[in-house]
Amino acid sequence: MFGLFRSLRGLAVVTRDINDSVKAHGRSVTRCPFPNAQLKSNLRFIRIKCIRSPVGGSVGGPGCCEPPGCRTKKRKRRLKRADGRHTGSTEVDGDDDDDGGEEEEEEGDFMEDSEVEELFQQQAPEGIAGGQHRVFVVQPDVKWGSRKQHLTTAELMMAEAVGLVNTLDSWRVVDKIVLSTKTPEKKRIFGKGNFQALTEKIRRTAGITAVFVNVERLSPLSEREFEEAWGVKVFDRYSVVLHIFRCNARTKEAKLQISLAEIPLLRSRLKNEMANMDQQGGGSRYIGGSGETLLEVQQRLLKEREMKIRSALEKLRKKRHLLRSQRKRSEFPIVSVLGYTNCGKTTLIKALTGDVGLQPRNQLFATLDVTVHAGQLPSRMTVLYVDTIGFLSQLPHQLIDSFSATLEDIKHSDLLVHVRDISHPETVNQKANVLNVLKNLEIPDRLTSSMIEVHNKTDLVDNYQSAEPDALPISALEERGLDELRQVVEDEIVNSTGKHILDLRVNLSTPQLSWLYKEAAVQDVQVNADDGSAVVKVIIGTAAYGRYRKLFVGR
Numbered sequence: 001m002f003g004l005f006r007s008l009r010g011l012a013v014v015t016r017d018i019n020d021s022v023k024a025h026g027r028s029v030t031r032c033p034f035p036n037a038q039l040k041s042n043l044r045f046i047r048i049k050c051i052r053s054p055v056g057g058s059v060g061g062p063g064c065c066e067p068p069g070c071r072t073k074k075r076k077r078r079l080k081r082a083d084g085r086h087t088g089s090t091e092v093d094g095d096d097d098d099d100g101g102e103e104e105e106e107e108g109d110f111m112e113d114s115e116v117e118e119l120f121q122q123q124a125p126e127g128i129a130g131g132q133h134r135v136f137v138v139q140p141d142v143k144w145g146s147r148k149q150h151l152t153t154a155e156l157m158m159a160e161a162v163g164l165v166n167t168l169d170s171w172r173v174v175d176k177i178v179l180s181t182k183t184p185e186k187k188r189i190f191g192k193g194n195f196q197a198l199t200e201k202i203r204r205t206a207g208i209t210a211v212f213v214n215v216e217r218l219s220p221l222s223e224r225e226f227e228e229a230w231g232v233k234v235f236d237r238y239s240v241v242l243h244i245f246r247c248n249a250r251t252k253e254a255k256l257q258i259s260l261a262e263i264p265l266l267r268s269r270l271k272n273e274m275a276n277m278d279q280q281g282g283g284s285r286y287i288g289g290s291g292e293t294l295l296e297v298q299q300r301l302l303k304e305r306e307m308k309i310r311s312a313l314e315k316l317r318k319k320r321h322l323l324r325s326q327r328k329r330s331e332f333p334i335v336s337v338l339g340y341t342n343c344g345k346t347t348l349i350k351a352l353t354g355d356v357g358l359q360p361r362n363q364l365f366a367t368l369d370v371t372v373h374a375g376q377l378p379s380r381m382t383v384l385y386v387d388t389i390g391f392l393s394q395l396p397h398q399l400i401d402s403f404s405a406t407l408e409d410i411k412h413s414d415l416l417v418h419v420r421d422i423s424h425p426e427t428v429n430q431k432a433n434v435l436n437v438l439k440n441l442e443i444p445d446r447l448t449s450s451m452i453e454v455h456n457k458t459d460l461v462d463n464y465q466s467a468e469p470d471a472l473p474i475s476a477l478e479e480r481g482l483d484e485l486r487q488v489v490e491d492e493i494v495n496s497t498g499k500h501i502l503d504l505r506v507n508l509s510t511p512q513l514s515w516l517y518k519e520a521a522v523q524d525v526q527v528n529a530d531d532g533s534a535v536v537k538v539i540i541g542t543a544a545y546g547r548y549r550k551l552f553v554g555r
Helices: 011-023 036-042 070-082 088-093 100-108 113-122 154-167 192-204 220-230 237-248 252-279 294-329 345-353 397-402 404-411 427-440 445-450 482-497 512-519 542-552
Strands: 133-142 171-181 210-213 233-235 334-339 371-376 382-387 415-421 452-456 500-507 521-528 533-540
Touching: 113 252, 133 154, 154 171, 154 210, 154 237, 171 192, 192 220, 210 220, 220 233, 220 252, 233 237, 237 252, 237 397, 252 294, 334 345, 334 404, 334 427, 345 371, 345 382, 345 415, 345 452, 345 482, 415 427, 415 445, 415 482, 445 482, 452 482, 500 512, 500 542, 512 521, 512 533, 512 542, 533 542
Parallel strands: 133 171, 133 210, 210 233, 334 382, 334 415, 415 452
Antiparallel strands: 371 382, 500 533, 521 533
């Protein structure tokens, strides 16, 4: 079974979680209606803790079903506010109101680092934390219809699927097969004959612990049938990518976004597990005197968990908005560097900025968080390069939606740079996927029309000749073609941000020249020794030019 649902160790664990939930709502539970053996064999979903406060109470108050220590945490946060130190969410909202009730509501929606980590570990799928898998990869080859891929081949899709598996340190591919199908929407995906042949091959292959069917998403019913037929865990593309994300998550925001993306999988698997229990007579029975079935209790708790994650992400979204506003006020142009996963975005930003702290990795989804790095253009204008999460084909919209807070930074850029791995055999298909994601994200036309396309990794292509005249050929690793790229970025920034190129006459006996060096991009200085003045050519923003005129013009 897919490992998002941990095996429960006995009746007491399940009973305790359900008791916590229903007691928090004024109900009593005398016993769990399911035999211990039945729970052990059928209930393999994770513990879903209740995060709802009782009516009229506050989170952490009497009757709250938060983990122990919740009230202590809330008390500490209130003391901090009394000392004049604000929490992150209060700073983000810019709310200096001392209304205790309002602040308490704000804090109830925010999650401490320890809470996020507990949630993240609680949902940890089997096979990631210390787990190992010997994987059999199955690539469906759709022969015709709307789902047929026209810009790639089944063999190239298989190569990417193998690459996804190999990204996980403890997983390795032991065998693989490309199998034709009319449509991947069928319950078993393949026809009866192909499915039987596949089943026999999997059973004959020694040591297999998992099968990866490289389709966007398997239905719970298909997944259950495959696992029963093959006797091993079955993963689809969505779950494997989530596994990779989980391994690479470092920040609170990344962990929250991954936890949110796992909710649909948890929900569909929960229904599947309950369907199994119904067949054995018991899944629809009520829990004590609560008036709810086990499925209804777990669905409610899962919904409450989802709401709390979304609320916490909204707080982080506001914080991002504040940081973007601060960057805008500094008048540093923002250049978002985007592209298909592992195309060399981080390597390029490191080459453009000289940031030694950046450590590019030859790995899919090495970057899950937006990071910002300052660099200089030929005019000495400072720009901020934003390193973004890599794109991938055939991902469900729920996964993209979960990372919307991160991808939102792209919308607020002054310029986009699309990096392509021109050495990759699927570079054309990858470009199409990136453009499709940008379309789905509703990126403004002003950004897509001015987007710079960069052909990276030309050092891996013999006698490279671009078929696209507007694309810039570079090698980020060997730092070739970067000067031309910087110049094109500068030209587009000047056009898109409305910066002015001016010749200003300054008095060298005043701080005008030093001010311009600090606040603008000085291009040239022509000194007139006769009168102690100079003509300075600058690139300057509207706000900075307004400050310059206020300080120095007419004095």
